[in-house]
Amino acid sequence: MLTTHPFDDDHLREECGIFGVSGAEGAAALVALGLHALQHRGQEAAGISTFDGTQFHTHRAMGHVAGNFDRDEIMRALPGNVAAGHVRYSTTGETALRNVQPLYADLASGGFAVAHNGNISNALRLKRDLVRSGSIFQSTSDTEVIIHLVATSSYRSLLDKFIDALKRIEGAYSLICMTPEGMIACRDPLGIRPLVMGRLGETVIFASETVALDVVGAEFERAVDPGELVIVQDGKVRSIRPFKPVPPRPCIFEHVYFSRPDSIVDDQSIYSVRKNIGAQLAIEAPVDADLVIPVPDSGVPAAIGYAQQSGIPFELGIIRSHYVGRTFIQPGDKVRHLGVKLKHNANRALIQGKRVVLIDDSIVRGTTSLKIVQMMREAGAAEVHMRIASPPTRHSCFYGVDTPERAKLLAAKMDVGGMTDFIHADSLAFVSIDGLYKALGEAKRADIRPSHCDACFTGDYPTSLTDQDELGTVEQFSMLEERVG
Incomplete structure (x- = not known):
């Protein structure tokens, strides 16, 4: 299929x-x-x-x-x-x-x-x-x-x-x-x-x-x-x-993930902001490790910032194939499991016996993080620590981003300790919401009037959500959409 x-x-x-x-x-x-x-x-x-x-x-x-x-x-x-x-x-x-x-x-x-x-x-x-x-x-x-x-x-x-x-x-x-x-x-x-x-x-x-x-x-x-x-x-x-x-209230996730690193948003280089987020993450969540490894490609700028701030060497411990599209043929469970490596594969010679810090842009359901941590373990990593260049995604977006319903967001169901156990990492940490704003050049998030839409992290939606308020759940929302469509 x-x-x-x-x-x-x-x-x-x-x-x-x-x-x-x-x-x-x-x-x-x-x-x-x-x-x-x-x-x-x-x-x-x-x-x-x-x-x-x-x-x-x-x-x-x-x-x-x-x-x-x-x-x-x-x-x-x-x-x-x-x-x-x-x-x-x-x-x-x-x-x-x-x-x-x-x-x-x-x-x-x-x-x-x-x-x-x-x-x-x-x-x-x-x-x-x-x-x-x-x-x-x-x-x-x-x-x-x-x-x-x-x-x-x-x-x-x-x-x-x-x-x-x-x-x-x-x-x-x-x-x-x-x-x-x-x-x-x-x-x-x-x-x-x-x-x-x-x-x-x-x-x-x-x-x-x-x-x-x-x-x-x-x-x-x-x-x-x-x-x-x-x-x-x-x-x-x-x-x-x-x-x-x-x-x-521009979308803060443009800086974290959506925009290309070579774009300028709000007069700021996306690449530079993502490096700043990584550096801030290193300050807030240091770890004693041998290698900083980005989850390609979106984690690369933040990983560079983390490595530069921490002094831990940056290495490409996961190699991504750019010849595999968003979809591929999976005729059975065994091939499906092997198919994971079509797109991302561990650089085994580099990772063997090392304590690694994985840098990714976000955790949504947690399934990808689980697979990547498992990949590092199978490649012989001595320790696997994960650091995330955004705060926990606890709320759905209703402004044009395809977010799972809240019940499927890992951070909405678990605290950081529970998430760490779920992905089988030795440690897990996220940049704080204030740290994210600091990376954007602001002292901290102003709770009275934040400068960005950060509702996926905070639940602070800047507009009315008429349809969602009336329908209550994403499932009901989809059902009504089918009826009126």
């Missing part, structure tokens, strides 16, 4: 990535390159929509950008100098082509395409009301709610309809929208999900991360501010801010 690789099924999923281009001949080709750079944010599906001045064109497909947007016949079918693209890992809605973005609809004002990174936390209530009023949904994605809200708004202009729609939704969103009048890019008022703007000559580009600008040769101009709408029409850029300003 086709199944998720054992080393992939215990990470928080990377939400989605969006990329938009306005004012470039062959815009779809630039979008395809940008999506390649954002592939880590969503590996389930990809799509590109273009506008040629007369009509919209869209190609959407399951799988990676490569293989779907590297064929001449597909790119020729996407003409126009305005384009938007999306890479998807689903957090709401089934895994199906009908949910792949950008989503497109013909409205009274003309075509409307939208690419969304985030999650609307009152989408089910809104969808229920819209269906009762006569709306007909074609997907089970929360993003389609935005289209219907725009279509049914009583305001006259498309921009006013769009703003009206945004004021009715809760949760997290970064959006790139295409209309016959131009492109609109925006972030939710708290700026939970990232979005940046750059330029390539006269071309205006929007992306989830700065690395995507680098890949297409664009210059980073600035981040789109929380609550800001940036409108590009005929090469002219203007900004409006229709929401009452509130203190921003």
